[in-house]
Amino acid sequence: xxxxxxxxxxxxxxxxxxxxxxxxxxxxxxxxxxxxxxxxxxxxxxxxxxxxxxxxxxxxxxxxxxxxxxxxxxxxxxxxxxxxxxxxxxxxxxxxxxxxxxxxxxxxxxxxxxxxxxxxxxxxxxxxxxxxxxxxxxxxxxxxxxxxxxxxxxxxxxxxxxxxxxxxxxxxxxxxxxxxxxxxxxxxxxxxxxxxxxxxxxxxxxxxxxxxxxxxxxxxxxxxxxxxxxxxxxxxxxxxxxxxxxxxxxxxxxxx
Amino acid sequence: xxxxxxxxxxxxxxxxxxxxxxxxxxxxxxxxxxxxxxxxxxxxxxxxxxxxxxxxxxxxxxxxxxxxxxxxxxxxxxxxxxxxxxxxxxxxxxxxxxxxxxxxxxxxxxxxxxxxxxxxxxxxxxxxxxxxxxxxxxxxxxxxxxxxxxxxxxxxxxxxxxxxxxxxxxxxxxxxxxxxxxxxxxxxxxxxxxxxxxxxxxxxxxxxxxxxxxxxxxxxxxxxxxxxxxxxxxxxxxxxxxxxxxxxxxxxxxxxxxxxxxxxxxxxxxxxxxxxxxxxxxxxxxxxxxxxxxxxxxxxxxxxxxxxxxxxxxx
Numbered sequence: 001x002x003x004x005x006x007x008x009x010x011x012x013x014x015x016x017x018x019x020x021x022x023x024x025x026x027x028x029x030x031x032x033x034x035x036x037x038x039x040x041x042x043x044x045x046x047x048x049x050x051x052x053x054x055x056x057x058x059x060x061x062x063x064x065x066x067x068x069x070x071x072x073x074x075x076x077x078x079x080x081x082x083x084x085x086x087x088x089x090x091x092x093x094x095x096x097x098x099x100x101x102x103x104x105x106x107x108x109x110x111x112x113x114x115x116x117x118x119x120x121x122x123x124x125x126x127x128x129x130x131x132x133x134x135x136x137x138x139x140x141x142x143x144x145x146x147x148x149x150x151x152x153x154x155x156x157x158x159x160x161x162x163x164x165x166x167x168x169x170x171x172x173x174x175x176x177x178x179x180x181x182x183x184x185x186x187x188x189x190x191x192x193x194x195x196x197x198x199x200x201x202x203x204x205x206x207x208x209x210x211x212x213x214x215x216x217x218x219x220x221x222x223x224x225x226x227x228x229x230x231x232x233x234x235x236x237x238x239x240x241x242x243x244x245x246x247x248x249x250x251x252x253x254x255x256x
Numbered sequence: 257x258x259x260x261x262x263x264x265x266x267x268x269x270x271x272x273x274x275x276x277x278x279x280x281x282x283x284x285x286x287x288x289x290x291x292x293x294x295x296x297x298x299x300x301x302x303x304x305x306x307x308x309x310x311x312x313x314x315x316x317x318x319x320x321x322x323x324x325x326x327x328x329x330x331x332x333x334x335x336x337x338x339x340x341x342x343x344x345x346x347x348x349x350x351x352x353x354x355x356x357x358x359x360x361x362x363x364x365x366x367x368x369x370x371x372x373x374x375x376x377x378x379x380x381x382x383x384x385x386x387x388x389x390x391x392x393x394x395x396x397x398x399x400x401x402x403x404x405x406x407x408x409x410x411x412x413x414x415x416x417x418x419x420x421x422x423x424x425x426x427x428x429x430x431x432x433x434x435x436x437x438x439x440x441x442x443x444x445x446x447x448x449x450x451x452x453x454x455x456x457x458x459x460x461x462x463x464x465x466x467x468x469x470x471x472x473x474x475x476x477x478x479x480x481x482x483x484x485x486x487x488x489x490x491x492x493x494x495x496x497x498x499x500x501x502x503x504x505x506x507x508x509x510x511x512x513x514x515x516x517x518x519x520x521x522x523x524x525x526x527x528x529x530x531x532x533x534x535x536x537x538x539x540x541x542x543x544x545x546x547x548x549x550x551x552x553x554x555x556x557x558x559x560x561x562x563x564x565x566x567x568x569x570x571x
Contacts, residue, residue, distance in 0.1 A: 009353075010353050
């Protein structure tokens, strides 16, 4: 556990002592801030309309009108930023040869992987934490329901967990950061949009595809519902990719 | 300390090393010698539990490298070939990280880091970023991480690669000092280095063991004759006279003229390895008033031994 902690701290120090973490967090907050602003302005415009047309007012809702589209956009921004966060974790060490040395220390593979995984997860938590500013601003001027807010944050965090696990895995199978980042991006994008074809592929396949869609599972959270099945799905993806990472390390041991 | 039994490694179909058998005793400094691609690094990677052998095994301090890899790893300090370091970290931060992952007890950590910083002469650069240090200092950081937590065995893969002559001398001295209370295996293709630092040499070529012995024994084993070189001031007929005189001394097998330089002629005299003819040659030449400038015995260098062994192998 102490060794896992040491690897965790080393990675976190790397993120925060170089400019990496600040750039990532900055870019992420800038983009999500822009989305918040534009969605907010649109909602504002609708509210004025509703002032003149009372029938419209009933359908206005802070969660449905602002937070849900915002969080949907944030998940897309995560799709771009998280691969950048995870791509160097193992690929860089493999390239530099430091990974070989690390594996000859009395540290188990799983400690090394989890240390790195949790470091990336921490940076992600800080990124996500920064966006809490938006609902706080809403709460100052209006009265958003707290329930769906909390659950959509839980949903985003779970989604990030699985993206990062994917990132760690792809970083473990190559020594090129670019390849690792691109592969993570493509696969997580695939999981995100796989649901688009669901309506056209027949009932059975459609059901399967929907089960694998990251967005589909996220949507329940955004509505304020915590479903055990959705949580299980994200945790399963996370554990699956971390397990694959372990396997891939073992195979490097055996093959190279 | 280390027993290697039939250690074999294939990378797919490519041979890494084949059927290595040797052992290293406590307190020995063992030199691993071989041309590039001979299997030195492969062997070291297996001993440090990074690569599993295809066949055979090795025991380090009584622990099997496959079955008890954690126990082995606790007892080995390793400096890989290209000395990979985390270049963004400071020396202090890096050694602290290594102390953590090597499982140094919290109470001992401070003292342990101080000791290695002292021992490797890193005091002046302690708080600097590793990537900005000179190659010599980086190599010291590499050695410091290897010896941290006082492992019983040190495995150093080409520890002086890419250093300047002064740094090489310093690092060799450091290795010699470490060799006093640790078992050290070091690989090199710089032959004088091995003969200076190591008690015993293993020569491998194309993945197979060619010879294991002390540098001295290897030398005498391969010496079939003693070679003397005699230098004389160039005077008329001097070479021919000396040649005739030397050839008559008993024990001398063969005399031929060596390369001459302006004003100097040389003779190369071969004699039986068990006969020392130096004194007699000197007395005879001087007795005949020949202008003798120099007389020396040529030692078979490790280079010669190495080339001889490696070429024999090929033939």
